[in-house]
Amino acid sequence: MEFKLGINHKERAYSREIKDSECAVFLNKKIGDKILGNTFGFKNYEFEITGGTDKDGFPMRFSLEGASRKKLLLTKGPGVKIKRKGARIRKMVRGNVVAEDIKQINVKVIKEGDKKMGEIFPPKEEAKPSEENK
Secondary structure (H helix, E strand, O other): OOEEEEEEEOOEEEEEEEOHHHHOOOOOOEOOOEEEHHHHOOOOOEEEEEEEEEOOOOEEOOOOOOOOEEEEEEOOOOOOOOOOOOOOEEEEEEOOEOOOOEEEEEEEEEEOOOOOHHHHOOOOOOOOOOHHHO
């Protein structure tokens, strides 16, 4: 089992894949629960789960209890884009509990730890065009 972790910190977003032993801290947690980052490589960080998607791409919905999928009649929220005023749409969404079917978990930083995010995720060096291509 592995999760792709989407970390939102201030104006930036970071991504990291976590493997089997690190995933156990997320199982059976709900959207809005707080997680300590010590178990998956973020010393003294605290995160809040804000959402995610399952293996088929269906978004997690904060108002649907449990870990199952259901079709709901929605007017706003994750996964819903209404173009007309007053319109509603029936969408398939996943419940608010993190289960083994979830592949991506979105979290936001609540408390910053020892290292800054810039040190944990160094900026990628941009490839400079070589003189041969000119």
